[in-house]
Amino acid sequence: MNKFRLSLPTILPDPPPIHGKMTEGRNVYHPENDPAFTGLSVNKGIDHPETVNTDAVNRFLKKNQRKELTTEQYCEGILSGNRTILSRAVTLIESNKPDHQRMAREIIGRAIPFSGNSVRIGITGVPGAGKSTFIESFGTHLTNQGKKLAVLAIDPSSERSKGSILGDKTRMEELSANPNAYIRPSPSSGSLGGVARKTRETILLCEAAGFDTILIETVGVGQSETTVHSMVDFFLLLQIAGAGDELQGIKRGIMEMADTIVINKADGDNIHKANTAATLYRNAIHLFPPTMSGWIPQVKTCSSLRNTGIVEIVQCIEEYIELVKKNHYFKERRASQSRYWMFDTIDAQLRNNFYKNKLVKSALESLEQEVSEEKISPFAAAQELLEKYFEAMGKH
Ligand SMILES: Nc1nc2c(ncn2[C@@H]2O[C@H](COP(=O)(O)OP(=O)(O)OP(=O)(O)O)[C@@H](O)[C@H]2O)c(=O)[nH]1
Numbered sequence: 001m002n003k004f005r006l007s008l009p010t011i012l013p014d015p016p017p018i019h020g021k022m023t024e025g026r027n028v029y030h031p032e033n034d035p036a037f038t039g040l041s042v043n044k045g046i047d048h049p050e051t052v053n054t055d056a057v058n059r060f061l062k063k064n065q066r067k068e069l070t071t072e073q074y075c076e077g078i079l080s081g082n083r084t085i086l087s088r089a090v091t092l093i094e095s096n097k098p099d100h101q102r103m104a105r106e107i108i109g110r111a112i113p114f115s116g117n118s119v120r121i122g123i124t125g126v127p128g129a130g131k132s133t134f135i136e137s138f139g140t141h142l143t144n145q146g147k148k149l150a151v152l153a154i155d156p157s158s159e160r161s162k163g164s165i166l167g168d169k170t171r172m173e174e175l176s177a178n179p180n181a182y183i184r185p186s187p188s189s190g191s192l193g194g195v196a197r198k199t200r201e202t203i204l205l206c207e208a209a210g211f212d213t214i215l216i217e218t219v220g221v222g223q224s225e226t227t228v229h230s231m232v233d234f235f236l237l238l239q240i241a242g243a244g245d246e247l248q249g250i251k252r253g254i255m256e257m258a259d260t261i262v263i264n265k266a267d268g269d270n271i272h273k274a275n276t277a278a279t280l281y282r283n284a285i286h287l288f289p290p291t292m293s294g295w296i297p298q299v300k301t302c303s304s305l306r307n308t309g310i311v312e313i314v315q316c317i318e319e320y321i322e323l324v325k326k327n328h329y330f331k332e333r334r335a336s337q338s339r340y341w342m343f344d345t346i347d348a349q350l351r352n353n354f355y356k357n358k359l360v361k362s363a364l365e366s367l368e369q370e371v372s373e374e375k376i377s378p379f380a381a382a383q384e385l386l387e388k389y390f391e392a393m394g395k396h
């Protein structure tokens with residue numbers, strides 16, 4: 001045991017006395033609570049003021065609230081090339097609200113005299129053919145030439161379009177930042193016909209806003225190619241080379257619609273395959289009947305990724321347009337397309353009106369059942385429904 005060990009005092013000194021005015025919850029020794037500082041006292045803390053000034057926020061929101069525009073303002077904005085107003089007008093077109101539709105119709109009506117002065121190009125191809133990459137490369141080439149380009153899409157399946165918008169943000173990076181390009185994704189819902197009618201109206205507004213080249217992209221599955229074909233001057237089918245069985249996969253009808261077939265991804269090890277595929281297509285096209293345009297469809301190869309073969313495609317389209325303007329097919333095709341869209345719109349509206357009719361609605365289900373059970377012929381059932389409809393119309 002260490003006899004020199006210091007022993008600790010067994011009694012601790014009393015804590016110093018607490019003086020001064022005490023603040024609630026601060027029952028501690030503090031020099032400022034000493035009588036020597038009687039002039040000082042610690043006040044109760046106050047609540048922090050709100051970090052957000054709600055009045056200011058409300059003022060800001062009110063100021064920046066989207067003001068409703070008049071038809072006049074929409075038209076002026078579009079004609080002066082204001083893209084924000086153009087986008088808002090397209091949103092009106094896409095809306096299903098009756099007053100939006102009424103306004104959209106008025107805007108389109110006023111834009112029509114300023115529309116039409118463009119080249120409308122349709123692009124189709126199976127998923128993954130490289131449409132977005134092609135549009136990025138082709139579109140950048142056109143804008144470098146001083147063209148003003150609008151890219152629209154017809155993609156009636158909403159699930160897919162959500163994905164492709166995300167994909168296209170990266171694949172059309174350069175183009176989406178280009179002041180001479182305007183990219184509008186497909187309306188995300190509705191039937192193919194409905195989506196297409198809206199796209200067709202959007203074309204007119206884009207033209208009135210000064211866009212001289214309109215690209216309409218659609219994914220090559222099913223009916224949408226025919227729909228796009230009915231609203232463009234030039235139809236481009238984007239293909240990729242497979243293992244020699246290219247021609248089997250695509251419908252003859254689609255190939256016949258194409259003014260040019262482009263074999264994309266002709267780069268690296270794929271060049272040879274792309275050239276072979278091009279020869280196959282050229283041979284197949286020779287067997288098709290002559291086109292009404294007088295144009296012999298071309299087959300080209302390109303690499304959207306490496307920007308090769310793009311210039312030749314641009315030239316090919318220019319040659320086509322020159323030819324069809326000269327032989328008046330350009331004008332005839334547009335006129336017949338306009339007639340088509342008039343009848344298409346009438347059909348759609350009549351159908352819509354018919355099925356919305358109360359009398360029709362109430363009788364439809366039971367008649368449908370009777371038709372299924374073969375209690376009544378489909379023709380008699382249809383006649384009965386139509387008569388109900390006409391009767392309801394007559395009362396108006
Ligand atoms: N090697 C090569 N790859 C390419 C070329 N063009 C596109 N690709 C690639 O092919 C893939 C699909 O290209 P996209 O442009 O997204 O094809 P898409 O036709 O728009 O596809 P969806 O939007 O799904 O219908 C991407 O990985 C591209 O990088 C090309 O010219 N060469």
Ligand SMILES: [Mg+2]
Binds near residue numbers: 131132133164167168
């Ligand atoms: Mg795409």
